[in-house]
Amino acid sequence: QQxxxxxPQSLIVQKxxxxxxxxxxxxxxxxxxxxxxxxxxxxxxxxxxxxxxVSEKKEGRFTISFNKSAKQFxxxxxxxxxxxxxxxxxxxSKAGGGxxxxxxxxxxxxxxx
Amino acid sequence: ETGVTQTPRHxxxxxxxxxxxxxxxxxxxxxxxxxxxxxxxPLELMFVYNFKEQTENNSVPSRFSPECxxxxxxxxxxxxxxxxxSALYLCASSQGAQGYEQYFGxxxxxxxx
Numbered sequence: 001q002q003x004x005x006x007x008p009q010s011l012i013v014q015k016x017x018x019x020x021x022x023x024x025x026x027x028x029x030x031x032x033x034x035x036x037x038x039x040x041x042x043x044x045x046x047x048x049x050x051x052x053x054v055s056e057k058k059e060g061r062f063t064i065s066f067n068k069s070a071k072q073f074x075x076x077x078x079x080x081x082x083x084x085x086x087x088x089x090x091x092x093s094k095a096g097g098g099x100x101x102x103x104x105x106x107x108x109x110x111x112x113x
Numbered sequence: 114e115t116g117v118t119q120t121p122r123h124x125x126x127x128x129x130x131x132x133x134x135x136x137x138x139x140x141x142x143x144x145x146x147x148x149x150x151x152x153x154x155p156l157e158l159m160f161v162y163n164f165k166e167q168t169e170n171n172s173v174p175s176r177f178s179p180e181c182x183x184x185x186x187x188x189x190x191x192x193x194x195x196x197x198x199s200a201l202y203l204c205a206s207s208q209g210a211q212g213y214e215q216y217f218g219x220x221x222x223x224x225x226x
Binding site: 004009041044100101105106 | 154156219
């Protein structure tokens, strides 16, 4: 049973657009929600993360919005650039969960000129 | 670079071969992980080691055998693999028992013929 559902599977936006990637989780014990960015030939790299005590977190052009009641969180990329073209994974983990991150299936983002 | 290196980067092996994947982290972390990444599927956690002790085996077939001689090195020994084992194998590390921030290596692209 997949515990973190991610959508869309792929996304194409124009340069300067704001792609939004959504994730939904089932386990209310999750208390840490990171986003990873993966370029071809590279491993996933931690991009930004949020805990459920806040509803939004910004780091540069990347923003996580978190809705605890709906059990959903999303990644927004402001002023997207071709260099942002990558695969993005959401994940979730819980305290006492033994270091286990549960990942979504990934979103392949392409930013066109 | 993330401070996590993996060798080899590419590996082609027959079903009767025995090979090993190597991972080394230069971050001073205490926990190390093996993940399997297949197309269109979430990253699958395979094994977790904390302070050289295996703390997680996510129902991985015995043809995959991990080894962690110290906190900086992790191996994955492979034998009699199946074609469906072809995937990208990622190593990651984190600090501490609740190491939410995991740092990934670039992965080994494994093809089983």
